[in-house]
Structures are given as C-alpha cells and as structure tokens.
Amino acid sequence: MKNISSYSFCQEGHIKKNSSDLQFVPESAPRHYSPDLTILCRDLDVNIHFKDLTSKKADVTAKITVSGMGSGSNEIRFNAKADSIKISQLKINNTIFNDYSIKNDKLIIHRSVKADETIEITVDYLLDYPKSGIYWIIPDPKRPQRPSQIWTQGESEEARYWLPCIDSPMQVYPTKFTVKVPNGFDVLSNGKLLEKIEEGDETVFVWYQDQPHPAYLITLCIGKFVFYEDAPIREEVPLRYFADKDQFSSDDLYRSFKETPQMIKFLSEKLNVDYAWAKYHQVVLEDFTGAMENTSATSWFWDSLLSKDESEIYPNPHITEEVNIHELAHQWFGDLVVIKHWASAYLKEGMVTYLTSCYLEEFYGKDVHFLDMYNNQEYYLKELKTRYARPIVHNKYNYSFDLFDDHTYPGGAWRFHMIRRIIGDKLWWKTLTQYLTVNRHKSVESMNFIKALDEISGINFREFFDDWVFSPGVPDLKIQYSFNNKTKTKLVVLNVEQSQAIMKTNKDDSVQFDYDKLFKLDFQIGWLDKDHVWHYERIHIPKQLSTAVSFPVAEEPLAIYINSNLDVLMEYKVKEFSTKMHKNLAEYGPDTLSRFLAIKELIKKEFVKESKFITKIIKKEADSCIQSFRKMIHEVGEIRSPLSFNILKSLIDEKRDKLPVVASVIPLLGKFQTEKALELLLSFTNHHNTALQNLAIRQLGSTQFSEKVFDLLKENVDKPSWNSKMAINAINSLGDLYEPISEIVWFLLDIAEQTKYHFNVRTNALQGIISHASMIDTGLKVKIIPRLEVLLSDPEDRISRKSASVLSNLKSFSSKPLIETMINTLSDGLQNQMRTVMENFGKDDQPTKELTQLRKEIFNVSKTNKELKEKLLKLETIVFSDKKGSDNQK
Ligand SMILES: [Zn+2]
Known part of the structure; x- marks a missing residue:
C-alpha cells in the first residue's frame, strides 16, 4: 500500500555515531515468525447481508475449507476478533459443532485434522460494530454531499475484524463473496462478477476470485458509483475507474487515471508476465486514506482525483500518477507473488517503489528517474539519521504496520536499484521474470529473490544481502x-x-x-x-x-561528478572542490541531478557572490526539467534573504504564463515574512486558476501579517472548492499564523466540532491547535480542554484520535483517563499508533506559566534574529555590488 503523507538502540539498530535515545522498537518488542503450516486454507466462501447501510451490522455466513498438512493438527485456529464476530452457529462438514472458543483475536475449534484430510467449516455470525477492517461511511444531514458507502481495508492484519480466516500473507486461497445490499447500490470486489440478481428491494452480487490470494488483499466496496470504461487490458479483461456518482464524473476519472493502459503495457512487457487477474478496477472511496493494491481492484484515497486546474499546474508526473503505477505494480509484486511475512515487506513495497522510478525513466526520461532516486535517498537517509537505523528485513516490532516506513519503501527501492546496476538492465528484467514465474501464487522471502538472482546472473548475492538488507546503515x-x-x-x-x-x-x-x-x-x-x-x-x-x-x-x-551513474546508495563529502568546479558542474553537468547538486553547493557556499550565475542556471532549468527546477528553487527559498526573494520574484515575473513554474515558486513565499512577499501572494488569491489560489492561501499564515490575512483565511474556509482543498489550505495556513492566538484557537476548535466539514478539514483544524500548543496560556487552556474532551468521543475515530493528540500536547493530565478509555475502543494497530500520544505526556512535568512565557520570548527573539539576519544580508548584497562596480572600473 502507499501512505500519502519516522527509538537505547536494539543491537542491530545501533549507529553509534548518531547516538541518540531513539530506536525502532523498545528492547521488549517481540520477534515475529510465520505460523506453522499444519492447516492449509483451500477456499473461503462468504455470504453477507447488509440489511441497511448505516447500522454497522451484517449477517454473515463464512464457509472455510481447510486441509491438514504435514503431521496434521490437534485443533483448528483462525484469526477472528471476538468483539465484532458474534457466532450463532458453527458446523463442521454440515454437522453442528459446539466445541470451540472465540477469545481476543482467535477462533479455536477443538477438532483434530489429519494430514491430507479436508473439512468444511461453516460459521454463522453477526458482524457487529467492527473496530477495523470494514468501514461504514454514513451520510450526515449537515454535509449533504457525503455519500453512503461501505469499504474494507485489510492490510496489514485487519481482515480478522470482520472475517474469520487465516490472516497471514503466507496462506493464499480463492475467495467468493455473495453480497446482498439494498437496490441502487453497487458492490465491487476481487475477481469476476458471476451474478447480479434483484430480489425484491435488494440486489445480490456474486464475486469470485478464482486465483489464490491472501486475506489482507480481500476488498469489498459498496456505494453508488460512476465509472469510466477504458480500453480493455485484453479480451474479457476490462479496465474501469470508479468514484461516487454524485460528486464526480467519468471525465474526472479519465483525467486522473488516463495513464493506466500505458502502465499495464509497460509492466507486462518489461516483466514479460501478463497482467494476471480477471479485470482491473480503480475505486476512489470516501474518507479512504492512502491507496491499496487489493487483487484486481485498487482502493484510492478520497482526494486522489485531480481538478482541471490542478492538472494544469502539475506537469506529469503527479502524485496520482505515481501512486497509480505503484499500486498497479503490486498486482505482480505482492499480489501474484505474495510475501511470506511482514518482515520482508520490502520485497513488495521496495520493489514497487523502484518500479515506479523505472516507469518514470521510461516515460519521462533519465533525468526524472535520477531525481526520483535522489529523493528516495533523501527520505530514507532522513529516517536513518533522525529516527532509527534498522535492517531492511526485520522481524522485531510491536505491530506489523510499523514496518511500512522509509526503510521499507525508498530504502528497499535503493537495494533493488543497486542490484540492477550490478547485473545490468537485461539480466535485471530477466531476473524479475524468473522470480515472478517460479513463485507465481506462492509466498516468498528474500531467499527466493536471491535464488532467482543467482540463477540468472551467476553472481553470488549473499554478501550483498548481508551488508545491505540484513544489516542496518549505509556508507x-x-x-x-x-x-x-x-x-x-x-x-x-x-x-x-x-x-x-x-x-x-x-x-x-x-x-x-x-x-x-x-x-x-x-x-x-x-x-x-x-x-x-x-x-x-x-x-x-x-x-x-x-x-x-x-x-x-x-x-x-x-569538474568532477561522484557516483555519476547513481550506482551506489551513499552519503559523501568531498574536501574540497573549488567554486569554479561547482560552477562547471552546474553549467555542463551531464544530467539534471548533477546540476542540482552543484547549485546546492554554490547556494550553501557562495550564494551572494554567485547569485547571478545561480539565477541563470535556474532559469534554464525551468524550461527543461520542472522537477529539478523545483528542487533548485527550494534551496534558494531556504536562504530567506531579500536577495533570494528577488530571485524567486523574478522567476514569477518572467514565467508568469508557465503555470507549473509559478506553482513551484508560490509555496516558497510565505516564510519571507515581508510586505513584498505578502503582496505577491495576495495577487494570486484571485487568480483564474483555483489550484494557484490554493497554493497562495496555504502560504498566507506563514507571513504573520495577521491584520491582513486572518479574516481572509477565515472567509476561505467556507468557500466551496474541489475536494474541500481551499478549506484545508486556509485551515493549515491558520495553523501557521501566531496571532491573535486566542481568536485563532477558538476558530479552529469551532471548525473541528462541526460535522458539516470533511473529516480532513476537521483534523487539520485540530493539527493547527497542536502547532499553537506551546503558546496557549493556562486561561485559554482550561476553557478549551472540556470541548476537546467531548471530541474524544466523536464518531469519526480520526477526530477522536487527533483530539487525544491535542490534549497530550496541551499536557492536559486530567484528560489522561478519558484518553485511555478512548484508546481502548480502537483496533490493535491504532492502539499501537496511539502509544506515542501517551508518551507525549512524558513525565508529570506540567509546564509552568514561566515556561509558556519563555516559549513566547524565544519566538520573539528568533523573529528579531531573523530580521537582523535579513538586514545583514541586505548590507552584504549592497557592499558586494559596490565592490563589483569598483572592480569593473579598474
Ligand atoms: Zn505499496
């Protein structure tokens, strides 16, 4: 899956050089292993009846066929959450069987299964308010556009909340879902639609995934959908994109997913393995976060669809396109070949992150690919240096989802990239073909990949895996x-x-x-x-x-360009290339990454002296590669001096018609905190392109010109916009604005309480209060705490969790028992996430009035310091240009 949006060290996680008290998991965390394979699941056949779509209940019959393996088993164990799976009857081979227990997350049936014996277990149960795995989107009269939907999300260990099953990726089996819903609703699921029959006021949908897949890849999506029918993948393998029919059109779907056919062709050809499934659906779901690669049916985050204006400012590739290829590539890596254990999540997540980069290389060129891999390196190194260093394959964790981090994704991607560099392109793709073919519908671990590599390349890769995959750190x-x-x-x-x-x-x-x-x-x-x-x-x-x-x-x-073929993942510092060498690399660099790296060094060392040269290179880059242009100007923006502002402004002035260029500059303007920057931003708040308006609104708060922006931001919260983007940007901008603190906090709290706003607007409002937490005085705090405590029981758990986070940031110790009660209502995975919120309370060091005052003073001092720095740089600029003038006269 892809998330849109890093702990005395355990021995393998210790980098002494960056010694800190952070580690991946505490020493006490257990090691996890795949379960024994004495029972094999052969088939799962589920019948679900949703009488209405709002009660968070359903009547279910699950038939599970299992066989004894190896020496057989004395009992049958399924993953099933006792809280939400209320069993009324259990049968074995059609005979009622009462010797079972369901407790915590295990259903244990006291019946032995001999080796090679196959039995059928039928479980009738009431699915009752599951905490996870399946979600009901319930219409709200205050927000008329909110659709009625039900959808599931299985990764990593959530299917057990609504289905008794063997919920381990190492077990794959065919699944059949017979789902009865009120007329007018569609049901989408894995595999092929066998039947759709009306029965009075209800419709029955029968979906069958004949190819084996693990429980975490099961999907059910219920709603009223519009769809776009793209050209079929091949005969009888349709390709369709779905979204709520009242909010979106088939044009919106096409605009956002139009690259899918070329992606399928790219992967099928490069991997030399055809797309394996009966169809491909991409389904945009209300409130869904991230994206999920269920077999033959990917679920998408609620705001994945691009507005017309956004598609103008984002030159491809955009996040939707990158997530699209990521999830699609999972249909091969993760779905067709399944990982045996979460510890090897990189075999799917690292691989598809890397295949995304290979796709960028194919369609947007080597420059974009290099920049993408450089970005991957930056993400991974940031986690490695500021959070923890762990081996890429790691089975010591609290909850499997902890492994879905920047070690697994970009860190994993880099290991695959280095392998490709070692064996060359031809053998790389051949290895993938071999690995996919040999392991089709099987579960794998690193050894399976190493075996394919050895066979195809003849190179022994054990040392590489020991150094790069099974041990932490980089050179x-x-x-x-x-x-x-x-x-x-x-x-x-x-x-x-x-x-x-x-x-x-x-x-x-x-x-x-x-x-x-x-x-x-x-x-x-x-x-x-x-x-x-x-x-x-x-x-x-x-x-x-x-x-x-x-x-x-x-x-x-x-000039010299180190690692010019991007062969190795590493950090390096060179002592010492001259300014002249950096300038030559910036001007004549063989690729855009080399030019960016040179510009970055020049900005760090000689910004004022070389500003004209830097500007010249950046302008040239704006016309050739928007991605590297964006990275270069980000470095200019970080300087935050009058000179850097002037450079950015000149880019807007000269390239006003090039919306992607303008869109790259606007997000850098807020931090300048000058009248000129404010003026420039305000000029975009009425731009004909609403996406540019959004970017400008997002920056206004950072300028700290309260009297000019506070009312404007408040007004924009209620402006109707594509996927509530304007409201979200205005709210986030208010989170950056420091004054008037109490008015801002009250306003944000007010927004957070109203269900007429999308949950994302509400959670961002709560996040805004968190960013002001250290400046909120005791008087204000005692007034807002009771209202935040009410939000702890909000029906939307993302709101209640965020409220807990606000309360812990406010050090509201009296709220602790209420927060603990709320956490106990959450799923295991979310309880694990909430531990950090409780850790936030720290020791009982309630901040004193003096501390709050001190924080305010530090804020003021740093503000003054910045003003002084700007004045100094201004002087520097003047002195330098004078000097240059007199040099010229000589
Ligand atoms: Zn993924």
Whole structure:
C-alpha cells in the first residue's frame, strides 16, 4: 500500500555515531515468525447481508475449507476478533459443532485434522460494530454531499475484524463473496462478477476470485458509483475507474487515471508476465486514506482525483500518477507473488517503489528517474539519521504496520536499484521474470529473490544481502580530492574513508572501527575536460577503512561528478572542490541531478557572490526539467534573504504564463515574512486558476501579517472548492499564523466540532491547535480542554484520535483517563499508533506559566534574529555590488 503523507538502540539498530535515545522498537518488542503450516486454507466462501447501510451490522455466513498438512493438527485456529464476530452457529462438514472458543483475536475449534484430510467449516455470525477492517461511511444531514458507502481495508492484519480466516500473507486461497445490499447500490470486489440478481428491494452480487490470494488483499466496496470504461487490458479483461456518482464524473476519472493502459503495457512487457487477474478496477472511496493494491481492484484515497486546474499546474508526473503505477505494480509484486511475512515487506513495497522510478525513466526520461532516486535517498537517509537505523528485513516490532516506513519503501527501492546496476538492465528484467514465474501464487522471502538472482546472473548475492538488507546503515564517505601533475602521468587522486565504520577516535588519533559496517563499493566517476566533454572512470572501494584510488587524466578536470551513474546508495563529502568546479558542474553537468547538486553547493557556499550565475542556471532549468527546477528553487527559498526573494520574484515575473513554474515558486513565499512577499501572494488569491489560489492561501499564515490575512483565511474556509482543498489550505495556513492566538484557537476548535466539514478539514483544524500548543496560556487552556474532551468521543475515530493528540500536547493530565478509555475502543494497530500520544505526556512535568512565557520570548527573539539576519544580508548584497562596480572600473 502507499501512505500519502519516522527509538537505547536494539543491537542491530545501533549507529553509534548518531547516538541518540531513539530506536525502532523498545528492547521488549517481540520477534515475529510465520505460523506453522499444519492447516492449509483451500477456499473461503462468504455470504453477507447488509440489511441497511448505516447500522454497522451484517449477517454473515463464512464457509472455510481447510486441509491438514504435514503431521496434521490437534485443533483448528483462525484469526477472528471476538468483539465484532458474534457466532450463532458453527458446523463442521454440515454437522453442528459446539466445541470451540472465540477469545481476543482467535477462533479455536477443538477438532483434530489429519494430514491430507479436508473439512468444511461453516460459521454463522453477526458482524457487529467492527473496530477495523470494514468501514461504514454514513451520510450526515449537515454535509449533504457525503455519500453512503461501505469499504474494507485489510492490510496489514485487519481482515480478522470482520472475517474469520487465516490472516497471514503466507496462506493464499480463492475467495467468493455473495453480497446482498439494498437496490441502487453497487458492490465491487476481487475477481469476476458471476451474478447480479434483484430480489425484491435488494440486489445480490456474486464475486469470485478464482486465483489464490491472501486475506489482507480481500476488498469489498459498496456505494453508488460512476465509472469510466477504458480500453480493455485484453479480451474479457476490462479496465474501469470508479468514484461516487454524485460528486464526480467519468471525465474526472479519465483525467486522473488516463495513464493506466500505458502502465499495464509497460509492466507486462518489461516483466514479460501478463497482467494476471480477471479485470482491473480503480475505486476512489470516501474518507479512504492512502491507496491499496487489493487483487484486481485498487482502493484510492478520497482526494486522489485531480481538478482541471490542478492538472494544469502539475506537469506529469503527479502524485496520482505515481501512486497509480505503484499500486498497479503490486498486482505482480505482492499480489501474484505474495510475501511470506511482514518482515520482508520490502520485497513488495521496495520493489514497487523502484518500479515506479523505472516507469518514470521510461516515460519521462533519465533525468526524472535520477531525481526520483535522489529523493528516495533523501527520505530514507532522513529516517536513518533522525529516527532509527534498522535492517531492511526485520522481524522485531510491536505491530506489523510499523514496518511500512522509509526503510521499507525508498530504502528497499535503493537495494533493488543497486542490484540492477550490478547485473545490468537485461539480466535485471530477466531476473524479475524468473522470480515472478517460479513463485507465481506462492509466498516468498528474500531467499527466493536471491535464488532467482543467482540463477540468472551467476553472481553470488549473499554478501550483498548481508551488508545491505540484513544489516542496518549505509556508507558515509569522506573523500579528499587532489590532482597530481608532478608525475609523468597526470592523476586524479581520491582518498576515501568509510566514516560510518568509525566507532571511536583515540587520543593518539588512532581509530577503532567496526568491520561489519564496511562496504564493498563500485561506482562511476565523471570528469570534464577543457572541451566540455565528459569522461568516465569506475572506482572500486574494498571493505577497508580508507582507500586511495587514482585514475589518469589528460589535464586537470574542470569538474568532477561522484557516483555519476547513481550506482551506489551513499552519503559523501568531498574536501574540497573549488567554486569554479561547482560552477562547471552546474553549467555542463551531464544530467539534471548533477546540476542540482552543484547549485546546492554554490547556494550553501557562495550564494551572494554567485547569485547571478545561480539565477541563470535556474532559469534554464525551468524550461527543461520542472522537477529539478523545483528542487533548485527550494534551496534558494531556504536562504530567506531579500536577495533570494528577488530571485524567486523574478522567476514569477518572467514565467508568469508557465503555470507549473509559478506553482513551484508560490509555496516558497510565505516564510519571507515581508510586505513584498505578502503582496505577491495576495495577487494570486484571485487568480483564474483555483489550484494557484490554493497554493497562495496555504502560504498566507506563514507571513504573520495577521491584520491582513486572518479574516481572509477565515472567509476561505467556507468557500466551496474541489475536494474541500481551499478549506484545508486556509485551515493549515491558520495553523501557521501566531496571532491573535486566542481568536485563532477558538476558530479552529469551532471548525473541528462541526460535522458539516470533511473529516480532513476537521483534523487539520485540530493539527493547527497542536502547532499553537506551546503558546496557549493556562486561561485559554482550561476553557478549551472540556470541548476537546467531548471530541474524544466523536464518531469519526480520526477526530477522536487527533483530539487525544491535542490534549497530550496541551499536557492536559486530567484528560489522561478519558484518553485511555478512548484508546481502548480502537483496533490493535491504532492502539499501537496511539502509544506515542501517551508518551507525549512524558513525565508529570506540567509546564509552568514561566515556561509558556519563555516559549513566547524565544519566538520573539528568533523573529528579531531573523530580521537582523535579513538586514545583514541586505548590507552584504549592497557592499558586494559596490565592490563589483569598483572592480569593473579598474
Ligand atoms: Zn505499496
């Protein structure tokens, strides 16, 4: 799945260099293993009757066929939540059987099953207010556009809340769903629609997934849908996109998902394995978050559909397109070949994150692919350095969903990318074909992938997996550059130190290092000659702390590009390339990533002196690659000086007609906190393109011009807009505005309480209060706490959870018992997520009045500090241009 939106260290998670008290999970967390395979599920046949769509109840009969395996079993164990699965009758082979128990999340049937014996278990039950797995969207008279829907979400361990089943990815089986709903509603599910029959006021839908799949990939979506019929994948394999028929049109669906056919073609051809399922549906669901790759039917986040205006400002690829290829690729990786255990989630999530990048390479070019992989590196390294370092394959956790992090997704993607670089494109795709073919409809772990790799490439990949997948961390190189022209052959010399392995430097400068943290590296380096032609060398770094490598050159290089083929995931610092070398790389870099990296260095070291040069390069980039342009101007925006503002403003002035360029600049303007920035932002609040209006509204709060923006932001909360985007942007902007604090807090609380707003507007309003929490004084706090406590019992659990988060940020210790009661009503996965909220309370260190006052003062001091810094930079700019003027006169 994809989320749209990172803990004394356990031994394997310890990076001593970045020692902090953060770790992935506490030492006490258990290790998890796949269950024994003594019972095999053969088939699941479920009959569900939803008498109405609002009662959060249904009558269900589940028939489960199982066989004994190996030595057989003394009992039959299913995952089933006792709270919501109220069994009325259980039969074995059609005979009533009473010797069973259902407790917590296990249904245990005391009946032995011999090896090779097959039996059929029929469970009749009332599905009653499940905490997870299946969700009822209930219309609200205050929000007329809210549709009536029911949908399920199984990953990672949620199917058991509504279905008795073997809820482990290692067990795959065909499923049949016979679903009865009131007339007028559609039912969508996995596989093929066998029947649709009207029975009086109700309609029965029979869906059959004849190919085996795990419980977490089961889907049911009930609602009134409009759909767009795209060209079939092949004969009798339809391709359709669905959304609520009262809010969206088939045009909206087409606009957002139109790239799907080219994606299916790309994956089928590259993988050399046809799309496996009976159809492909993409279903946009009310209130759904993230996207989920159920077999043959992907569920989508509620605001995935693009407005016409958004499609103008986002040059492809946009998030919807990237999520589209991600979920589609799961139909092969995760669905056709299933992971045996959550510990190996990277085999599906890392793989499809990487295939997304391969798709970008195919359709948008190498530049976009390189930038995407660089972004993947940044996400992963951020988690690694600021949160925790764990091995990519990891079975020590509290709840399996904890593994769905930036180690698994971008970190996993990078491991696959490096493998592709080692074996080359041809063998890479051949390996994937082999892995998919051999393991079709089976469950896998790393060894299955290593086996395919060994067979196709002939290379033994165990060491690679030990270093990169089964151990934590990445290389962090310190590179010393020198050019040697004293010898007969001119040489570039690089002294490379693997600093990640340094555990300690002794007083006598000798170092102690950890041999297990060394890597064997092989990557390409580019160097530029005087005719601006690039030459490439490969360098090999063995598993040792420091290595000197050199290569001959005809003359001193004008620029050097380390890791120019993006071969290796690593951090590196070079001591020391000259400004001239950075400028040459920015101007003549062979790809857009190299130009971005050079511009980033120049901005860091010589922003004022080289501003004209930097601006020239950025303007050129605006016309060639919007993605790298956006990354370059982000670095300019971070400087937050008058000079950087002027550069950004000049980009808008010159490229006003290029909406993607303008849309890239607007999000950088709020932090300048100057009249000029405010003026520029206000000029976009009435722009004909509503998506640009949204971006400008989102920035107004950060400018801190309360008297000019507070009322405007309030007004925009009630402006009708595509997927409530204007309201959400105005609310988030209010979350950034510091004054008038009490009016803002009251306003946000008021919004959070009203069900006429979408839950996302309401949760963002609560998030706004969290961002003001440290500045809320005791007087205001005592007034808002009772109202926040009422929200703890909001029917929408995202609101109650967010309210708990606000209360913990406000250190409302008296609310603790109420919060604990609320947490107990949540599913196991959500209870696990809420632990951090309780940890937020920390020790009983209720902030004093003095502390609140101190926080306000720090805020004011940092504000003054920023003003001073700006003045200084202004002076610097003037002094510099004067100096330049007089230099020229000479
Ligand atoms: Zn995914």
